[in-house]
Each structure stands twice: as C-alpha cells, then as structure tokens.
Amino acid sequence: MVKVGVAGYGVIGQRLADGVALQKDMELVGIADLAPTLSIRALKERGKAAGMPGMPYDLYLVDGADKSKFDALKIPYKGSFNDLIARVDVMLDSSPGGVGAKNKELYEKAGVRAIFQGGEKNSVADVFFHGYANYEKGLGAKYLKLTSCNTTGLIRSVDCLDRNYGVDRVAITIIRRVADPGDYHRGLTNALQIDKAPSHQAVDLMTIMPHVEATGILVHTPVTHGHIITVVAHGKGGKKISAGMALDAFKGHDRIRVVRIEDGFLGNASFFRYARDLGNPRGDMYEIGLWEDSIVESGDNIMYAINIPQESVTIPETMDGVRAAMKMQSDSASATAETNKYLGLGKWK
Ligand SMILES: NC(=O)c1ccc[n+]([C@@H]2O[C@H](COP(=O)([O-])OP(=O)(O)OC[C@H]3O[C@@H](n4cnc5c(N)ncnc54)[C@H](O)[C@@H]3O)[C@@H](O)[C@H]2O)c1
Known part of the structure; x- marks a missing residue:
C-alpha cells in the first residue's frame, strides 16, 4: 500500500x-x-x-x-x-x-x-x-x-485525437469560470475579461505535448460551475480527422463523457445538476463533458467543445x-x- x-x-x-x-x-x-x-x-x-x-x-x-x-x-x-x-x-x-x-x-x-x-x-x-x-x-x-483544471481536460481530449489519428496544431478558446462556488473574496461581478494571448493552457499543452503547436484565447466569465473550452484541431501532416472519427475516439475514452444538447445538456450548469442527480459527493465530476453536437469540420480542421468541472477534474x-x-x-x-x-x-x- x-x-x-x-x-x-x-x-x-x-x-x-x-x-x-x-x-x-x-x-x-x-x-x-x-x-x-x-x-x-x-x-x-x-x-x-x-x-x-x-x-x-x-x-x-x-x-x-x-x-x-x-x-x-x-x-x-x-x-x-x-x-x-x-x-x-x-x-x-x-x-x-x-x-x-x-x-x-x-x-x-x-x-x-x-x-x-x-x-x-x-x-x-x-x-x-x-x-x-x-x-x-x-x-x-x-x-x-x-x-x-482547464489544461488537464483539454489535454485529455487533444491526446485522445492525437493517439488515435495524430494532431499537429490546435487553437482553443476558453470560457473560464471566474470563481469556485462560495468564493466571496472574488466579488460580485457581471463582466467578461480577456487575458493576453496565448493563454497559459495553450503554452502548457505545448510543454507536455511538444509535437503539437498550440495557441488560444481565454475569456473570464462570472460563473462558478465549470469552464467551457472550444478546440480547433488539425490532423498531423494534414491528415483530416472527420467528425465521425473524432466522435469514435472520444466515446472510447473513459475520462470523457460524450453528451448531446438535444438530451438536455445545454451548458455547464446541466453537468453540475446531472452530477448532483447522480448523487456524486458535492456534485463532483471527474470526467470532462464533450458535446457530440458541437463536433464540426472546418476545412481540414476538426472543432469541438468540452466542459471542465474545475473542482474535480x-x-x-x-x-x-x-x-x-x-x-x-x-x-x-x-x-x-x-x-x-x-x-x-x-x-x-
Ligand atoms: N479551485 C480550483 O478549481 C482548482 C482547479 C485546479 C487546480 N487548482 C490548484 O489547486 C491548488 C489549491 O487550490 P484550491 O482552490 O483548492 O485552494 P483553497 O484555497 O480552496 O484551499 C487551500 C487550503 O490550504 C490551506 N493552507 C493554507 N496554508 C497552508 C499550508 N502552508 N500548508 C497546507 N495547507 C495550507 C488553506 O487553509 C485551505 O484550506 C492551487 O495550486 C490551485 O491553483 C485549483
């Protein structure tokens, strides 16, 4: 032990x-x-x-x-x-x-x-x-x-595509919860704030996955139940990753929960509520959420959105x-x- x-x-x-x-x-x-x-x-x-x-x-x-x-x-x-x-x-x-x-x-x-x-x-x-x-x-x-927390969930999904098909470039947008529930010291705010690009998560991803070129923008939002990241990924050497290929890979990953908007997973709060309904202590989720209906192709790139439960990921x-x-x-x-x-x-x- x-x-x-x-x-x-x-x-x-x-x-x-x-x-x-x-x-x-x-x-x-x-x-x-x-x-x-x-x-x-x-x-x-x-x-x-x-x-x-x-x-x-x-x-x-x-x-x-x-x-x-x-x-x-x-x-x-x-x-x-x-x-x-x-x-x-x-x-x-x-x-x-x-x-x-x-x-x-x-x-x-x-x-x-x-x-x-x-x-x-x-x-x-x-x-x-x-x-x-x-x-x-x-x-x-x-x-x-x-x-x-953001980098952990982000890398799970990028590594998943990389392992299955190869990835050589990603660009991300992070919509970042500004505080954890109960963080009164962060104030009562109603504003969005942008960090200087590239965000540290993109730089961190390159430290851990040096074969992937990454950049990204982070926007702080006055919410507490989870971050959302959108990712645009480019297959290694221009090899296209189709929406179907990406979905197959994500579904095979045990730390990625693939959900659909049409089933009621409308956003970050849906995950928090679902985790509470599951009876998970504190409404925690170890897995990131990935919206099946967010996976789209743009030319050679594949794009998708993930939910990061920052307290437990x-x-x-x-x-x-x-x-x-x-x-x-x-x-x-x-x-x-x-x-x-x-x-x-x-x-x-
Ligand atoms: N909150 C998040 O969503 C989140 C997500 C991922 C990573 N992190 C990271 O995890 C770390 C902890 O963050 P947190 O949000 O849990 O902080 P927190 O403020 O909720 O908890 C810190 C705890 O450490 C205690 N403490 C103070 N001085 C100490 C000392 N010298 N030795 C031991 N304990 C001491 C405090 O009393 C408090 O209970 C930070 O590095 C943070 O960046 C936080």
Whole structure:
C-alpha cells in the first residue's frame, strides 16, 4: 500500500483525499491544514453523523496553526505537519498557489515525494505531468506538478485525437469560470475579461505535448460551475480527422463523457445538476463533458467543445501521478486503467 498525505484541505484537497481513499492500492494517512475552515468543520460533522469517534480523515496541523481555535471547536488533530510527512511515501500538495513551493522544503528535508497542483510554478517540480500524455516521464520522479483544471481536460481530449489519428496544431478558446462556488473574496461581478494571448493552457499543452503547436484565447466569465473550452484541431501532416472519427475516439475514452444538447445538456450548469442527480459527493465530476453536437469540420480542421468541472477534474490525473512517482504501473494505459477502475470512470457507458 502506498501511503499518501494531502496538504491543504480546500477545494482540491478534500477531493484529493476522497480520491485517494477510493484507491484500493493506496492508503490515505491524513490531511494537513492551517485553519478550522468550513471544509474541516464539515469533515468533523460528517464523522459525528457517521457515529465515528473522530473525523473520517486524520488531521495534522501546519506550522502557524492556532491550536486554540481547533480546540474550541473540538476538532481533533493527530499531530504536526512534519508528523504527517514522516508517515507517508508521497504528499499531494493542494495548498494555495505558491505555498506549495514553501512546503517543498519540508518534503525535501524528509526525503518524501510530492505532487503539486496547477497554481505552483513549473519550477517546483521535476516533471510537469499528465496521466495520459506523458505518464512515462513521471516514472520514479521525486516531484511532479499537475496541469491546471482547464489544461488537464483539454489535454485529455487533444491526446485522445492525437493517439488515435495524430494532431499537429490546435487553437482553443476558453470560457473560464471566474470563481469556485462560495468564493466571496472574488466579488460580485457581471463582466467578461480577456487575458493576453496565448493563454497559459495553450503554452502548457505545448510543454507536455511538444509535437503539437498550440495557441488560444481565454475569456473570464462570472460563473462558478465549470469552464467551457472550444478546440480547433488539425490532423498531423494534414491528415483530416472527420467528425465521425473524432466522435469514435472520444466515446472510447473513459475520462470523457460524450453528451448531446438535444438530451438536455445545454451548458455547464446541466453537468453540475446531472452530477448532483447522480448523487456524486458535492456534485463532483471527474470526467470532462464533450458535446457530440458541437463536433464540426472546418476545412481540414476538426472543432469541438468540452466542459471542465474545475473542482474535480485534476483528481484522476493526480492519482496517476502517485502511480508514476511510486512506479506502481510502468505505462500510462495500465496506470490510468487502475485509477479509472477505482474512481468508477467510464461506468456510464
Ligand atoms: N479551485 C480550483 O478549481 C482548482 C482547479 C485546479 C487546480 N487548482 C490548484 O489547486 C491548488 C489549491 O487550490 P484550491 O482552490 O483548492 O485552494 P483553497 O484555497 O480552496 O484551499 C487551500 C487550503 O490550504 C490551506 N493552507 C493554507 N496554508 C497552508 C499550508 N502552508 N500548508 C497546507 N495547507 C495550507 C488553506 O487553509 C485551505 O484550506 C492551487 O495550486 C490551485 O491553483 C485549483
């Protein structure tokens, strides 16, 4: 059993913890955080509702945490951040962007592997990682950094076409949710904002898939339930990818849910509602959505639109990261298949 810890039990961290708990070949040793946030308080309440003596996951306190605040709320903690680090093989760091680089000093001291999320600089890790596109590069690596939510979903779909038919060029437009649900600190806004092109997701895609030329534009939108990306892809060496070929490839991918507008999947909110109706915790979806009726040909190019559930999309690829860093499987196909099995990916087919 590979022993895993999670640092930062926020939007991503709580989902990483759940994801690890579902992997039957990994053990979640505990989580670490700085403050008794609402997520930690909800975790305590979940334990109480389930009749547990403590919380579902053991909590360790980061340096600087005010213990009296945890004591006042009767939130139990097992030890310090260093205690957690000493008990694991690999830490999944989902602390706020930039903090992971500081935490890395502790991981280095303890000689523990770590996987960072998209908010950290690429320089924090040895390998910028995606479970499908470059799994083998991560084999045995000490420090991995996951792609951001948009890039993770984008690469899933581009890699899918690339693997099946070859792709040498893509252009993307990202319609980006501006905040996660409950992010009051982002303000109450009603405006769109454009980033300087090319967007970092296009640049990141080229870092992970250097044989693909990518560019793109990103538009921030005042919504919270998912990003939408439109992709224009060009087949390798001008070999045309038809709409039928693209659909076949997407349908064969276990982390892509192909849906139709005519069935009621009108937009980002339809996915969120569907995930809640499925009874998925928090309305999470590990898979990206891909609209069958968005796939169109334009000359030699193929175009399509995908939905990115930003809060949960990076969880499967992070599990792949543990598999690569710990050499649990030697290739992407077998590693992603294990992760998919435990997370129930592809079960809707
Ligand atoms: N929110 C998203 O949709 C999303 C999607 C993909 C990737 N990411 C990336 O994931 C990372 C985490 O983002 P988030 O949205 O989950 O943040 P968050 O603010 O929701 O959670 C961060 C948690 O870390 C805790 N924390 C603060 N200092 C810490 C420390 N020194 N050590 C450990 N924990 C500490 C905070 O109390 C908080 O609970 C960032 O790199 C972000 O860019 C976020």
